[in-house]
Amino acid sequence: MIVTEAKSFVLVAAMITGFRRVLVAACAGCTAVCGVGGERQAGELADALRLHARLRGEVLDTEVRGVTRQCEPEFVAELAPAVARAEAVLTLGCGVGAQFLAEHYPGVPVLPGVNTRFAGGLAAPGVWEERCRLCGDCVLYLTGGVCPRTRCAKGIMNGPCGGAAGGLCEVGNATPCAWLLIWERLERLGRTGTLDEIGPPPDWSGAQAGPRRSGKGGGVE
Amino acid sequence: MNPDRRIIAFCCYNCAYAAADLAGAMRVPYDPGVAVVGVPCTGAIEAAVVLGAFEEGADGVFVAGCLDGECRYKEGNLRARERVAGLQKRLAEVGLEPGRLEMYQLSAAMGTRFGEIVAEFVGRIKALPPSRLGRGAAVKGGVPG
Numbered sequence: 001m002i003v004t005e006a007k008s009f010v011l012v013a014a015m016i017t018g019f020r021r022v023l024v025a026a027c028a029g030c031t032a033v034c035g036v037g038g039e040r041q042a043g044e045l046a047d048a049l050r051l052h053a054r055l056r057g058e059v060l061d062t063e064v065r066g067v068t069r070q071c072e073p074e075f076v077a078e079l080a081p082a083v084a085r086a087e088a089v090l091t092l093g094c095g096v097g098a099q100f101l102a103e104h105y106p107g108v109p110v111l112p113g114v115n116t117r118f119a120g121g122l123a124a125p126g127v128w129e130e131r132c133r134l135c136g137d138c139v140l141y142l143t144g145g146v147c148p149r150t151r152c153a154k155g156i157m158n159g160p161c162g163g164a165a166g167g168l169c170e171v172g173n174a175t176p177c178a179w180l181l182i183w184e185r186l187e188r189l190g191r192t193g194t195l196d197e198i199g200p201p202p203d204w205s206g207a208q209a210g211p212r213r214s215g216k217g218g219g220v221e
Numbered sequence: 222m223n224p225d226r227r228i229i230a231f232c233c234y235n236c237a238y239a240a241a242d243l244a245g246a247m248r249v250p251y252d253p254g255v256a257v258v259g260v261p262c263t264g265a266i267e268a269a270v271v272l273g274a275f276e277e278g279a280d281g282v283f284v285a286g287c288l289d290g291e292c293r294y295k296e297g298n299l300r301a302r303e304r305v306a307g308l309q310k311r312l313a314e315v316g317l318e319p320g321r322l323e324m325y326q327l328s329a330a331m332g333t334r335f336g337e338i339v340a341e342f343v344g345r346i347k348a349l350p351p352s353r354l355g356r357g358a359a360v361k362g363g364v365p366g
């Protein structure tokens with residue numbers, strides 16, 4: 001899923017300064033699962049922002065509304081009445097949600113309340129880890145299901161680089177060497193043969209052609 | 222009485238609330254200006270409830286739950302403690318002294334301790350100026366419609 005983190009409260013408070021009626025738009029998708037953008041978090045943030053404003057002698061009214069997903073026009077449209085009442089929208093959806101809101105409601109500033117980090121999964125309770133760089137040219141069939149683009153610090157296709165020590169990547173962060181993981185897994189599967197051929201360098205063209213699109217059933221290969 | 226400060230105490234029925242009762246039976250004096258609100262478990266106290274108390278003019282809020290390992294629902298008290306710590310940080314960001322919020326842990330048998338907790342917390346709140354959020358002035362956020 002799309003992993004998001006709360007923006008610093010101080011920054012969010014500064015972003016909405018000057019607006020007297022703010023809609024805090026929650027999203028029940030990924031960002032809610034990340035514990036930063038659901039309706040409950042939106043309510044808490046709205047409460048804190050009102051306290052912050054009142055302590056500074058400012059007037060702030062907040063409204064909290066959530067939708068199933070901010071990345072679908074149909075759901076975004078549900079916010080119309082609430083947006084009409086607001087001077088600004090503070091969204092807790094990911095960057096996609098924020099942009100969909102901005103496109104749908106050109107007349108109102110849309111401000112992001114979260115930072116959108118990466119595509120990842122739950123590694124431990126409350127901890128998400130990146131697993132995919134959305135390269136558009138998936139090589140997991142060659143690499144034993146371990147992504148070298150994402151999990152190797154150098155993103156190299158024909159690893160390992162030779163720098164790993166004690167199973168850890170030389171670049172640091174106590175991260176396991178992705179290429180060691182790839183090797184171990186392929187060995188267990190009896191499929192190390194897939195590494196005999198030197199693979200082509202990573203093809204990032206699928207990732208760099210502007211906003212990427214995907215239709216039902218897959219893209220263009 | 223404690224007419225110049227408003228203090229809300231969210232007390233778990235299984236420990237602190239019973240301790241407050243016991244304090245009464247034991248004739249342990251404690252500040253009657255503290256409004257004790259019973260809750261089934263401190264883990265059930267949402268951030269919005271605490272922030273709402275401040276928004277409506279509370280000068281101080283404390284949450285009192287069971288001792289470690291004694292929560293009826295296993296870890297409600299631990300969650301409450303984490304939440305309170307997070308909220309103290311949030312209060313500072315908002316512009317309120319984080320010490321206006323505290324978490325205490327005690328058992329149902331600790332009537333005397335309940336009196337001490339109230340005395341400690343009331344003293345702390347009285348050392349601070351009254352909350353600038355004022356009482357009764359709060360309009361819970363929400364644009365009509």
Ligand code: SF4
Nearest residue numbers: 132133135138139147
């Ligand atoms: S190879 Fe590309 S698509 Fe496959 S997991 Fe890695 S980044 Fe994602």
Ligand code: SF4
Nearest residue numbers: 152161169170177178
């Ligand atoms: S040590 Fe392993 S993970 Fe780190 S850069 Fe080299 S090949 Fe990639």
